[in-house]
Structures are given as C-alpha cells and as structure tokens.
Amino acid sequence: MRQRLSSEPDRYRGRRRVPTPPRSRYAAVVTTAFVGAGIVALGANALPDAKSVNPSVLDELKQASVTSQDAAARADSADRATRAGRTDSKATDERDVWLLPLHNYDFKTPYGMNWGKLHTGIDLVAPEGTPYLAIHDGTVTKAGWFGGYGYTVIVQHADGSEAIYGHSSAISVTEGQQVKAGDQLGLVGNTGHSYGSHLHLEIHVKGQPLDPVPWLDERGVNIQLQIEEIYSDVAAS
Ligand SMILES: [Zn+2]
Structure with missing residues (x-):
C-alpha cells in the first residue's frame, strides 16, 4: 500500500480548506499541527508525547487495519466524491469530524x-x-x-x-x-x-x-497545543 499521506502533503492543505470534511474514519489519521506560520504534519507515532495519542484513536486505527482492504478499494472514489462535495451521504462519519475554531491563537x-x-x-x-x-x-x-x-x-x-x-x-x-x-x-x-x-x-x-479541553481532546482536538486530527479516507498500509 502506498503511503500517500507523507508523499502528498497538499492533500490535507487542500482538505483543510474544503468545507465538507472527510467522509470516513477508516484508515489513516492525519494530524495537522499549526505551528507558527508553518503547517506541520505528524503521524500518530511522531507525536511528541505518547500520552497525547487518544486511546480512541488507537482503537480506530486497529479497526481501520481490519477494514483497510475494504476501505482501500473505495478510497480513491470516495476521496474524489468527498472533494466534489458529497450530498448523498447519511454519513454519520462526517459528523465525527471536530476541528479547531481558529488556526492561530x-x-x-x-x-x-x-x-x-x-x-x-x-x-x-x-x-x-x-x-x-x-x-x-x-x-x-x-x-x-x-x-x-x-x-x-x-x-x-x-x-x-x-x-x-x-x-x-x-x-x-x-x-x-x-x-x-x-x-x-x-x-x-x-x-x-x-x-x-x-x-x-x-x-x-x-x-x-x-x-x-479534555472534552475536545477525546474528539481528536488538542486546543491547548492547537492540534486537530483529521480523519482521512486514505487507506493506511
Ligand atoms: Zn471567556
């Protein structure tokens, strides 16, 4: 499986501007940290502090590995659909996306x-x-x-x-x-x-x-560190 997350940094820069969040929680977690003017992407195991990895995220990664083959088969078309602005979805998944209210503060x-x-x-x-x-x-x-x-x-x-x-x-x-x-x-x-x-x-x-703070942290947003985890529908390896 290609590791697309690190090879396509524009993906989530683009995604960040897309009003419709990613459709699926399957597969990879993209962590986007806004640090100063730069945008730095960290993989889950590149986080500076292991305690900051939400246990529910780890569980989802486990689930993701179970379903990744299925998700991989859908990833490309799903991604195109997401970027085109899906309107057909009942997508409970979409409602699971939580973001920072500001990029810098x-x-x-x-x-x-x-x-x-x-x-x-x-x-x-x-x-x-x-x-x-x-x-x-x-x-x-x-x-x-x-x-x-x-x-x-x-x-x-x-x-x-x-x-x-x-x-x-x-x-x-x-x-x-x-x-x-x-x-x-x-x-x-x-x-x-x-x-x-x-x-x-x-x-x-x-x-x-x-x-x-803890409530948002459970939802993948560390508002003190200005980190939000965006669930990507790109399949992890
Ligand atoms: Zn106040």
Missing part, C-alpha cells in the same frame, strides 16, 4: 475558577476580525447579542452538545442555519463583557458547561 484563560467566579469556557486570543470556524457540524440556534457574551453564535451538534462562541465583532451565520465543521461562523471581537479581542468558546452538555 494564544490559549489564554482556561475553564475553571477565575477571579472567584467560574469561567465557563476557554479564551482564545486572536486579533479582532479574525474569522472563527465551526468546530463541528450542527445547527445554529443563536446568532446575535447574548448579554455578557456580546455577539454570540451557538451551534447545537447532533449529539446534543452545544458550542458557544462569544465576544464576536461580527456574525456570519443566521439562526436555523446548518453548518459544517470548518465553516466560518463569525469574526473574533471584543463585544460584551470582554477584556480584549478574543474568542470565548464554551461547550455545554445537557445544558451544563464543562471543561472544553
């Missing part, structure tokens, strides 16, 4: 007690006007002013969880709109109760906020 304030109050999300500092993106497919349930959150977008995902994107300078979506992981939702700003231009990202499960 400073991870500023974690979830937890802060100034005697619970900070219910994480703060990602980026210049005013920086586009921010949906971390996952879902439905826009709020797009407008939201008290101390300022201009805010809330996206509800198929699993019932919600992502809240606060303090926007502008909003690019409307309520009721369906979005895909990677779609632009708005622009980073400093509206509402905000100390400077940043994205406040909050995750609610069953209506309650939780720490987005």
